[in-house]
Amino acid sequence: xxxxxxxxxxxxxxxxxxxxxxxxxxxxxxxxxxxxxxxxxxxxxxxxxxxxxxxxxxxxxxxxxxxxxxxxxxxxxxxxxxxxxxxxxxxxxxxxxxxxxxxxxxxxxxxxxxxxxxxxxxxxxxxxxxxxxxxxxxxxxxxxxxxxxxx
Amino acid sequence: xxxxxxxxxxxxxxxxxxxxxxxxxxxxxxxxxxxxxxxxxxxxxxxxxxxxxxxxxxxxxxxxxxxxxxxxxxxxxxxxxxxxxxxxxxxxxxxxxxxxxxxxxxxxxxxxxxxxxxxxxxxxxxxxxxxxxxxxxxxxxxxxxxxxxxxxxxxxxxxxxxxxxxxxxxxxxxxxxxxxxxxxxxxxxxxxxxxxxxxxxxxxxxxxxxxxxxxxxxxxxxxxxxxxxxxxxxxxxxxxxxxxxxxxxxxxxxxxxxxxxxxxxxxxxxxxxxxxxxxxxxxxxxxxxxxxxxxxxxxxxxxxxxxxxxxxxxxxxxxxxxxxxxxxxxx
Numbered sequence: 001x002x003x004x005x006x007x008x009x010x011x012x013x014x015x016x017x018x019x020x021x022x023x024x025x026x027x028x029x030x031x032x033x034x035x036x037x038x039x040x041x042x043x044x045x046x047x048x049x050x051x052x053x054x055x056x057x058x059x060x061x062x063x064x065x066x067x068x069x070x071x072x073x074x075x076x077x078x079x080x081x082x083x084x085x086x087x088x089x090x091x092x093x094x095x096x097x098x099x100x101x102x103x104x105x106x107x108x109x110x111x112x113x114x115x116x117x118x119x120x121x122x123x124x125x126x127x128x129x130x131x132x133x134x135x136x137x138x139x140x141x142x143x144x145x146x147x148x149x150x151x
Numbered sequence: 152x153x154x155x156x157x158x159x160x161x162x163x164x165x166x167x168x169x170x171x172x173x174x175x176x177x178x179x180x181x182x183x184x185x186x187x188x189x190x191x192x193x194x195x196x197x198x199x200x201x202x203x204x205x206x207x208x209x210x211x212x213x214x215x216x217x218x219x220x221x222x223x224x225x226x227x228x229x230x231x232x233x234x235x236x237x238x239x240x241x242x243x244x245x246x247x248x249x250x251x252x253x254x255x256x257x258x259x260x261x262x263x264x265x266x267x268x269x270x271x272x273x274x275x276x277x278x279x280x281x282x283x284x285x286x287x288x289x290x291x292x293x294x295x296x297x298x299x300x301x302x303x304x305x306x307x308x309x310x311x312x313x314x315x316x317x318x319x320x321x322x323x324x325x326x327x328x329x330x331x332x333x334x335x336x337x338x339x340x341x342x343x344x345x346x347x348x349x350x351x352x353x354x355x356x357x358x359x360x361x362x363x364x365x366x367x368x369x370x371x372x373x374x375x376x377x378x379x380x381x382x383x384x385x386x387x388x389x390x391x392x393x394x395x396x397x398x399x400x401x402x403x404x405x406x407x408x409x410x411x412x413x414x415x416x417x418x419x420x421x422x423x424x425x426x427x428x429x430x431x432x433x434x435x436x437x438x439x440x441x442x443x444x445x446x447x448x449x450x451x452x453x454x455x456x457x458x459x460x461x462x463x464x465x466x467x468x469x470x471x472x473x474x475x476x477x478x479x480x481x482x
Contacts (some may be wrong), residue, residue: 031189044241049154052245079260110205112253120252 015073019086021066026058029070031067036072037083039109041143049121050083050141057117057137065134067093075140082123082142095131154205162202166212167192167219170239177235178225192242199243209247216240252310261441262372269331269375276331277321286422287320332378340374341365344381344399350395355389358412362400369408369464376438376462377401377410380446383431383456384412404461407444412458418450436462 016036018029054070061068061120068089075084095098101115112120115117115137119125122139129135154162173191202212216236225232263446291313298309326344335343340361348359368374381399388394402409432448435458437444444462 015221021361025195027189030193034189044238048238048241049244051192051242052196052249055193056249112250113200113203116253117246117249120249120256 015071017069017071018093019098020058020061020089022070023062024061026055029072030054033072033083033085036074040074040083041079042083042141046141047074050085053118053121053139053141054085055086056114060114060135060137061087061089061091063136065089068134075142077142080142080145082140084138084140086136086138088136090134093131093133093135094129095117096126100129101127154207157303158289159205160209162198162205162207166198166215166243167200167222170216170219170236171223173222173239174223174232175225176237176405177230178227178230192238195242196245197241200246202243203246203250209244212243212247213240216243217446219418256309257445258441261437265376265438265441266372269371270333272331273336276327276333279327279330283323284320287316290316335374335378336371339368340377341401343374343378344401347378347382347385348397348399351385351389355385357388357394357397359397359399361399361401365401365403365408367403373408373442373462373464376442377408377460378442380435380438380458380460381410381412383435387418387431388414388456391419403464408464409459409461411460413455415455418454418456420450421450422447 003005018032020026020029026108033050033054034047037050042050054060058070061070066089068091069072070085072085075082082149101119111117118137122141124138124140126138127135138143153472170192172190173195176188199212207460216239220236222224222234223236226236227233235416294309294316298306301309332343332346334346341361342362345361350363351359352359369377385397388397394414397412397414400409400411400413435446435448439460439462442462444460446458446460448456448458450456
């Protein structure tokens with residue numbers, strides 16, 4: 001595996017963490033997410049979209065902060081199961097969140113990619129960012145009920 | 152910035168090479184995926200993303216895939232190679248999915264925006280009518296009382312004030328009507344169009360006729376859109392066309408409603424449009440498009456102009472009698 005070894009969080013169990021400092025780390029994070037998604041029972045199309053979300057979030061980290069981390073874990077809500085992914089960095093932060101979340105603000109989002117694009121691929125999307133204090137994006141994708149596997 | 156032909160050819164080549172590597176690796180692997188697989192899938196994503204950014208279409212990309220697959224050793228139908236090829240394509244198309252969802256969302260927003268505009272217009276029209284209208288009535292009353300106190304010669308001054316007030320009242324009524332005709336809400340599209348036509352015939356120096364075969368109400372959004380499109384078309388005719396005769400036609404097509412505004416005026420060259428007029432036509436298309444319909448403008452210099460629009464109407468709206476030709480009165 002390239003740089004960015006998977007690490008297991010202090011609470012043990014199913015959490016994976018990837019340092020993101022270069023493109024090779026994106027690949028590792030994608031790989032981890034794909035495995036986790038596959039284990040949960042997401043279908044091919046959905047695992048592709050999850051890998052897409054990782055790529056776009058990771059690209060943002062590299063482009064605006066230079067380095068950061070992506071963590072992922074199984075999420076449980078009532079009868080539902082899903083995947084939760086958090087992308088964090090200590091970069092310059094986003095001064096104008098509303099603008100950044102609008103299509104057309106940057107080259108990526110003008111095409112529907114970037115943060116606005118990721119938002120449309122997932123079920124839950126939260127972003128916290130302030131100029132000067134880094135950015136955190138947390139996304140969740142729930143498994144369609146028919147695909148849930150007994151855990 | 153458009154890519155050069157060479158750049159596009161290079162991308163196509165790169166896609167084919169990456170696909171082949173991926174397929175062959177898959178065809179030769181028997182155990183769990185090797186780490187390098189994600190590398191190749193990420194490459195597929197990047198290729199797709201670059202195509203999207205460069206304006207290469209989705210179908211084009213799929214066509215490259217099909218061509219490249221033919222020359223791929225190891226892409227045996229049903230085998231791991233074929234499976235891998237499908238996944239590769241999936242990754243390359245993923246960026247397009249985000250864009251597609253963006254468009255769907257934008258269309259929804261546009262529809263909401265139009266609703267908001269109509270509601271605002273309705274609110275303003277109502278307060279013009281109620282608020283200002285009542286104030287004017289009160290002024291009239293005061294003038295009457297004043298006139299009673301004054302000697303005869305002075306009363307003439309009052310009379311001219313009254314006339315000015317009447318003009319203000321008429322302008323307010325026209326404005327309110329233009330903003331949001333009560334007819335449209337209460338009686339529907341055709342009566343509102345007849346009133347619109349009547350107004351232009353009386354004051355616009357054109358002969359505007361309405362032929363309609365619509366015997367039911369439509370959803371408010373569809374009625375508003377069609378009304379606004381015809382309204383815009385008539386404004387254009389009045390401003391640019393020097394037309395004598397304008398025909399408005401409304402036809403019920405069952406699952407859709409068709410509307411045409413045809414004038415016998417000067418016509419124009421659609422290729423050669425001044426920005427102002429262009430915006431009007433653009434907004435007509437947007438209104439129709441937001442509801443899943445289409446608007447087209449046909450014209451040529453010296454041959455008049457036709458604005459044609461069709462909007463899906465579903466089974467909405469209870470059947471209603473087509474109202475009597477509107478007389479412009481407000482509710």
